Amino acid sequence: MRKLFGLLLFLAAGAACAQWPTRPVKLIVPSSAGGGTDFYARVLAQALGDALGQPFVVENLPGGSGNIGAVTAARSAPDGYSFMVAADPALTVNQSLYKDLPYNAERDFVPVARGVTVPLVICVPAALGIRTLAELVERGRREPRALTYGSSGSGAPNALMVRMIEEASGARFLHVPYRGMGMALPALLGGQIHFLAPDVAIVLPHIKSGRIVALAISHHTDQLPSVPTVAQAGFPGFSLPSNFSVVAPAGTPRAIVERMNAEINKAMRTTLAEKLESHAFIPQFQTPAEFAAELARDRQFWAQFIRQAGVVPD
Numbered sequence: 001m002r003k004l005f006g007l008l009l010f011l012a013a014g015a016a017c018a019q020w021p022t023r024p025v026k027l028i029v030p031s032s033a034g035g036g037t038d039f040y041a042r043v044l045a046q047a048l049g050d051a052l053g054q055p056f057v058v059e060n061l062p063g064g065s066g067n068i069g070a071v072t073a074a075r076s077a078p079d080g081y082s083f084m085v086a087a088d089p090a091l092t093v094n095q096s097l098y099k100d101l102p103y104n105a106e107r108d109f110v111p112v113a114r115g116v117t118v119p120l121v122i123c124v125p126a127a128l129g130i131r132t133l134a135e136l137v138e139r140g141r142r143e144p145r146a147l148t149y150g151s152s153g154s155g156a157p158n159a160l161m162v163r164m165i166e167e168a169s170g171a172r173f174l175h176v177p178y179r180g181m182g183m184a185l186p187a188l189l190g191g192q193i194h195f196l197a198p199d200v201a202i203v204l205p206h207i208k209s210g211r212i213v214a215l216a217i218s219h220h221t222d223q224l225p226s227v228p229t230v231a232q233a234g235f236p237g238f239s240l241p242s243n244f245s246v247v248a249p250a251g252t253p254r255a256i257v258e259r260m261n262a263e264i265n266k267a268m269r270t271t272l273a274e275k276l277e278s279h280a281f282i283p284q285f286q287t288p289a290e291f292a293a294e295l296a297r298d299r300q301f302w303a304q305f306i307r308q309a310g311v312v313p314d
Contacts, residue, residue: 001016004240006268011039012113012164017125017253017255017256017259018255020255020256020259021052021053021055021081023054023081023314024054024055024057024058024081025048025054025055025056025057025080025081025082025083025086026056026057026059026076026081026082026083026085027044027045027056027057027058027084027246028056028061028069028072028073028076028082028083028084028264029041029059029060029061029084029085029086030061030062030063030066030068030069030070030073030084030086030087030090031060031062031086031087031180032060032062032179032180032183033060033070035080035181035182036118036181036199036201036202036244036279037085037086037087037244038058038060038305039279040085040088040115040116040202040244040281041058041244042058042274043256043275044056044085044246044264044267044272044275045057045058047267047272048263048264048267050258050271051263051266051267051313052263053157053243058085061310062180063190065089065090065097065155066087066089066090066094067090067094067098067101067102069084069086069090070079070086070090070091070094070103070105071074071102072077073086073109073247073249074103074108074109074249074250074288075103075249076249076291077249078248078249078251078252078253079252079253080146080153080248080252080253080256080260081232082248082249083112083247083248083260084245084246084247085108085115085244085245085246086241086244086245086247087118087156087157087243087244087245087294088157088241088242088245088298089155089156089157090105091105091109091151091157091245091247091295091298092119092176092295092298092301092302093239093302093306094155095159095299095303096299096302096303096306096307097154097155097306097311097312097313098155098313104265105295105299106295106296106299107250107281108249108250108307109247109248109249109250110237110249110250110251110252110257111245111247111249111251111288111291111292111293111295112245112247112257112260112261112264112288113233113242113244113246113261113265113286113288113291114245114248114284114286114290114291114294115179115241115243115245115246115264115266115284116243116268116276116280116281116282116283116287117218117219117242117282117284118157118199118200118234118242118243118244118280118281118282119196119199119200119217119218119219119221119280119282120197120198120212120217120218120240120242120244121162121197121199121200121203121207121211121215121216121217121224121227121240122136122153122161122162122165122195122196122201122214122215122216122217122230123188123197123198123203123207123214124136124188124194124195124196124212124213124215125188125189125191125194125211125212125213125217126210126211126212127191127273127306128194128195128213129211130213130215131215131234132215132233133215133216133228133230133234134234136195136215137165137169137171138170138171139297140166140169140171140172140173140262141169141170141171141172143172144172145172145173145174146174146196147173147174147194148173148174148175148176148192148193148194148195149162149173149174149175149176149193149194149195149196149197150176150178150184150187150188150193150195150196151175151176151197151273152177152179152180152181152184152198153177153185153313153314154175154177154310154311154312154313154314155158155313156244156263157197157240157241158181158196158197158199159175159177159237160196160240160302160305160311161197161218161230161242162175163305163309163311164238164240164287164305165230165235166309167255167268167298167308167309168235168238169235169306171197173194176192176193177314178227181198181199181202182202183195184196184198184269185198185206185235186203187204189211189212195215195281197218199242199279199280199282200217200221200223200224201278201279201280201281204223204224204280209225213277215227215233216229216230216232216233217229217236217281218230218240218242219240219242221280221282222277222280223278223280224280225278233245241298241301241302242294243284243305244256244281245291246260246264248260255306257288258288261287261288265283265285268283268285268292269283269285299311
């Protein structure tokens with residue numbers, strides 16, 4: 001009788017997964033509206049809703065360097081109706097940066113889709129007179145902390161990218177954290193800071209207009225074909241994890257995780273391809289298992305770098 005009951009439960013769970021989704025699905029974004037992660041989540045929500053016949057609703061929960069939204073997502077029911085679309089800090093950086101983090105990214109989430117790699121571009125106002133990364137680094141060596149850079153916080157890739165260059169070169173710059181690139185970019189344009197490392201999309205119009213000069217980029221993109229990568233600009237082997245990815249609460253049925261992965265990858269290959277390219281997002285098509293292995297490597301990488309470089313929260 002007990003075996004029969006267990007079999008019935010298994011069959012019922014399988015039927016529920018096969019019918020998924022039967023109601024709206026929530027995509028939690030642990031950052032504010034208007035940023036790159038939010039854009040990716042919203043185009044994804046539209047594509048998934050069209051493909052699966054149920055609304056995918058974006059819920060922004062910013063604050064705490066992604067920790068507030070991540071905690072909410074981790075504590076959501078693992079029923080396939082809550083996912084998180086997040087940048088790297090919430091998944092690979094914060095557990096090494098913050099003490100007593102109220103969630104464990106490895107334990108509390110199941111990887112769904114790698115999503116997109118997001119190139120970051122080191123850029124300066126044209127009026128500063130610096131035209132190459134080598135010139136910026138030399139200035140940082142010659143006049144330590146005379147040049148300021150903005151970021152979304154010490155654990156954000158746009159800050160860690162600069163810290164990696166500092167550690168490799170001996171240059172030193174003064175960090176000025178903001179509550180997102182939406183606040184840092186006007187400061188750059190207004191001359192309050194000297195450089196930034198934002199994602200390409202938000203600065204591309206200013207680069208094309210000549211107000212901002214792109215010195216180097218983390219990953220090659222056809223949107224800025226003449227801009228060298230950081231590796232090409234004097235830092236061989238430079239590699240920066242910078243992604244917007246999708247995870248689900250631990251315990252989410254495997255069949256739903258696999259279906260979600262397949263639908264996301266399909267959308268990025270078809271209906272979303274042009275939009276992603278226009279924002280210089282580079283689609284990644286890993287399976288959940290491949291994504292999990294990459295997350296493990298990224299966590300190890302950031303734990304070692306944060307420890308060696310002495311990175312601390314703002």
